[in-house]
Amino acid sequence: MKRQKRTTIYDIAQKLNIAASSVSRALSDSSKVNAATKALVLKTAAEMNYQQNAMASNLRKGNNPTIGVVVPRINQNFFSNIIAGLEEVTYEKGYNLIICQSNELHAREVDCVHALINQHVSCIIISIAAEAGSHQHLQQVLDRNIRLIQFDRVVDELDTFKVINDNEKASYDAVMHLINQGYSRIALLEGPQEIDIFRQRKEGYLKALQKSGFPVIEELMCENAWTKELGAQATTQLLSLPEPPDAIFASTSDFSALGVLEVASAKGIAVPDALGICGYSNEPFTEITSPSITTIDQFSISMGKAIADLYFQELESSDLNAEPRVVSIKPELIIRKSTTRN
């Protein structure tokens, strides 16, 4: 689609019988332009409805104040909160945000990243898809001197800035809380172990068991239980064991925990007395279920802000060779009724 004619600096220059470079200088607050000329240019530009062409400016200046964001699913609360937090900070800095979603598919993620590279974005902020695949596309980002920040789900082998939750500690705290409430047979609903965050959450679970002298029981650990439906299935299995668990830690998500709660309700199992339930992510619904669900808050909005701050404070300047590091955000255990025994 061909652009129709818009006012350019040449139109203003012609009207005022000055050079286009003078127009440009006047519009950019340069010291190399006379105040009277500047005022006249600004007035004329407003009259002629001039607006800068960012495409041209960015090309000439060799930069593009745009950050690309790749998330698994835009409409998942955690990610939409992250984006909201990012947008707050980037707006203040005059940056655009381009949002892509991978729908948890590796090939989609690769496409998104390539499109962002083409756009010459200044930075790519990414939480990787659940589907496994090579990370070559991320290496290409680094090869082109585009800043790369990974958050939440990260590729360990890539030496970039990473903003993560201390999943292990949060998990550890949650399980310790369950143990302190007197639960002694605690099941774990796991996510895919190729994804760091899920591995860490399992690690925390195992450490808490070990710390408390509890045995690790394989059949109490269910893989790939991250949706409500998968969580419900896993729960049905767990409850049919000869010795069923007396608590379930859905380390993947609150949706999974909700699945647990629904099965427990359907079977008339008393929560929290006969079964404790703990989720992960502090989704909005966890405080309104009956009983409300103990969960872990990842502070997603402020996490988004922290990521953007990280870019603007340490990565935006090209003359600094900032040492990639891991910023770890402490999630908080939110204790509610689903794990509160009297």
Added chain:
Amino acid sequence: MKRQKRTTIYDIAQKLNIAASSVSRALSDSSKVNAATKALVLKTAAEMNYQQNAMASNLRKGNNPTIGVVVPRINQNFFSNIIAGLEEVTYEKGYNLIICQSNELHAREVDCVHALINQHVSCIIISIAAEAGSHQHLQQVLDRNIRLIQFDRVVDELDTFKVINDNEKASYDAVMHLINQGYSRIALLEGPQEIDIFRQRKEGYLKALQKSGFPVIEELMCENAWTKELGAQATTQLLSLPEPPDAIFASTSDFSALGVLEVASAKGIAVPDALGICGYSNEPFTEITSPSITTIDQFSISMGKAIADLYFQELESSDLNAEPRVVSIKPELIIRKSTTRN
């Protein structure tokens, strides 16, 4: 931040001792290039890690395959679903999405729109902020031949494509359902009446009352009750009336309805027997509250897709002078336990 050197078509041209225009033609699948030359260029480009500079290409071509989206709040489920739906379609078409949020502030919305105009986006898709203000910024969009699609909350005076829910009918249906359930004193929680969608929802409420021969009672209508907290406040007032309502239609949002439910629970009022509750938007939590909440589903993801389809089918071609029209999506009443009397 100055871009560091990346491979350009001139680097490839030099290496192969051909003209840059041949490189360009080879990369763009032109019929005016020899197959052998093309294969050689593609191979060399891959070896040299070439990736197109979209800034340069867009400037020369005079277009930018990018759609700007302005929503009140990114992390509100309705809007994040809209964006998710948009992204599905725009991804397929090779378009970028730039996302802005107004935080319900008029000045913020104006800033967002101006930034998008500067970016020469092909289309702006907007749901306006709750804060009232002039719509001159939207007229500027039209003046520059950027396509403008309004959705959900629209400016009536602006003759653009609009994608809306039939709020009046949905509201009417909800209230008729309440009446059919035997509720006879139905309160309305309203949003700001400057915003069309809230006005239409009230209109539907009034029409249902009229249709059923029920009187309109001023004190049963509460203004500006769109958050959970405001909904709870309004409910406390309503329930302290000499003749309290036996149903409350929270026409602003499910959050407002949740506020109603919490107050009712706290006061030991039986839902749905003594008080019916109906929300709006089918937020995920409405099916998990106790009791689950009757609400209206706006099909937000498919609405996002419909908006994108509208752009690609009717607006993308610049030679068509598509007549602006209103696309009305039929929301669906989702009947749940909060309004189901035996």
Added chain:
DNA sequence: AATAAATGGGCAATCGATTGCATAATAAAA
């Protein structure tokens, strides 16, 4: 008054990709 310094305006090049047109090279037809 003459010289030096400061101001600010214009010119030309740049950014990287695209594209119209001219024409050289190649292929096909006479």
Added chain:
DNA sequence: TTTTATTATGCAATCGATTGCCCATTTATT
């Protein structure tokens, strides 16, 4: 072999804004 037609390549200009440098004019200093 010569003529005509086709292919595909190179050149130059373009897109709109920015910026370095030169230099004319103005201002300040001697």
